[in-house]
Amino acid sequence: MNLQELQTLIQQGENAAVEFKALPLRPEALAREMVAFANSAGGTILLGVADDGTVLGIDGSEQLEEWAMNIARTAVIPALTVTYETVAINATWVAVVGVPKGSDKPYQTGDKYLMRVGSTNRVATQAELMRLFQMSGVFHYDTLPVANASINDLNMAALDSYFANYGFEFSKEADIARRQLLINTDILAPSGEPTIGGLLMFGINPSRYLPQAAIMFAHFNGLEIAAELIDRQEIIGTLPQQVDAAVAVMKNNLLRPSTIEGMKRKDTRQLPPDKVLREMVVNACVHRNYAIAGSRIRIFMFDDRIECISPGRLPNTVTVEKLRSGVSYASNPVLLKFMDNLRYIDRLGRGFPMIYREMQQIGKEVNVYELGEELRVVLPL
Template sequence: MNILDLIQQGENASIEFKEELPRPESIAKEIIAFANTQGGTLLVGVSDDGKVRGVLEQQNFEEYFSNIARNNVIPAINVITQMINYENKNVIVVTIPKGKDKPYQTLNHQFLIRIGSTNRVATQSELMRLFQQSGVFHYDAIGIDNSSFKNINLNKITGYFDNYQVDFFQEEYPENLLKNTDILTDDFHVTIAGLLVFSLNPQQFMPEACISFAHFSGDEITEELIDKQTITGTLDYQVDTALAVIKNNCQRPSHIEGSKTVQNRFSYPDKVFRELLVNACVHRNYAISGSRIRIFMFSDRIEFISPGKLPNTITIEKLSYGVSYSVNPIIVKFMENLRYIDKLGRGLPMVYKIAKENHKYIKFEEIGEEFKVTLEL
């Protein structure tokens, strides 16, 4: 570990300086804020201006910080503590991982997050997102105010149940069938999942539950726009429509050899774009207001940007190997039954494999409250 590199970054979203050894309560707050966000590093013995002051080696610091992480943080978390000598001064380096059991709280029941170089108490919406990441709470099960059975597309519902040999119109109490399949809540409001998959007009209640597509002439967002569209409707319709839009905007230069048309350059099969679209629609965080899925096509790449972070136990590294996760388990269930996905986690590894086999760049990343996939064209 190069401590100088850490110090030169200054205090930021992932680094905190403490000139002196803080009280356990203060340390616990730093651990909780980092764990609830993206993880981070606490340097003890460094002043706010980056000057190394050092600490006196008078106790077992590894045990001290481990005890705080176990006894002053709910739930307990493991941290890594090291003592590093820099210019004949001891600096304690405490590494806090991105938490797998979010949300973490203090003994006084404070849920803290890291914003920039400061910690603050999570707002209600931020706390809700933390619970979503933990799998304790699922936003897609919430009922929509002022919605009811009349907002459901009965033709689509009938076709959906026909696949399971259920005659919807022969049901004595069809509303109860919709309630028992998570399309309606117990008080007969349409659920978020039911709205997004089976309603007549999802955007009536959730105007940002759509896809923005933009095609730029060059490799920067400031270049001239070739095409721009907003794709609305139910999730399956959005996926199908966005796939058609992407295909129409993909340049596929070709030439004739004999009786065959030969592509001049590699083109991705439809299943690659379809998987990335389904992944964005199914796993986005619909609780984040004022944000929508965005697809940016450039001359050299295409970007799929979806609101929301990965769940607690999922890391960027795991995605290319295959993981099955459900931020929105009810939406996943509906889209799986409509044959848009499976639960085996094979989609992103398939995309990764096809890109790599054809020497194309692909990148998965979390940026703030968004998940982004960049695919070289």
């Protein structure tokens, strides 16, 4: 970090990614800041700067770096690797501690799991803590049983069709054998209730128990969400049904201006290929965080772009940059397995690279970014 970058951070004040700390500082106070940043999107701690941005300095302490590193290794659980550097501003030194987005979430100090919210830290709620554990791979939400649901909520015809591909006549099996097969394939939990993944793939009416498992589509006549609404649809059903319906709705709403040359029609507007639309929706359905109960996948179509907004941030080790090269992580392994078996995906990490490549071939650049607890994919039109 150079002087200009440091001055810019100080001028911006404390926020979701920057924290000021004056010295002396208690070790547990620094540990709390590290934990909160690591459990969120990462951040920067400026040692030697007061809360109001006044530069107080670090008094040239030669042991400060070792002290900060020891806190990251011993007071943060699991141990965290941070960066440390010093920058001089008006002959006064400031220590810059860089805390990455943690790759082993959730982190804790003592008995507290902390999250960064705005310019403050807060104890993670039960829902936030569950999402952190899910992101770390400690457990997967799609393997959990659906309360109050039963095997009667599964579509037997769909199960017959699925298992026929593997040589099983599901409907002709004895009840005990069918139940065990469903448990072995993660469609049923050992308790006898459908798993979240099983209900989303083979349920008669998944939204009855999982109202967040739906896609909201809206087509606006303009460039902003406040523009006139042309079309609005709620897409429900199993995930394969949602994917197929969402792609069909987008295609029906995409206008293809054309001219007649000779006896042939020639399109005058290049639009995203069908396979790009399909891959975008599949990724949203398979990788979204279903633990976020109050939010659905949203697809917004504007005059100049399509936005697909999926609840949940990228998992621990995945970044937006890594998506371009095909790095992926199974947030919902049950869903991923069945969507692969049904040929909606191939689990080779080729989805996002294909989206980028196909859009570049028509001269368009895809924009993917995280915003709060959501992942947003923007396809220009």
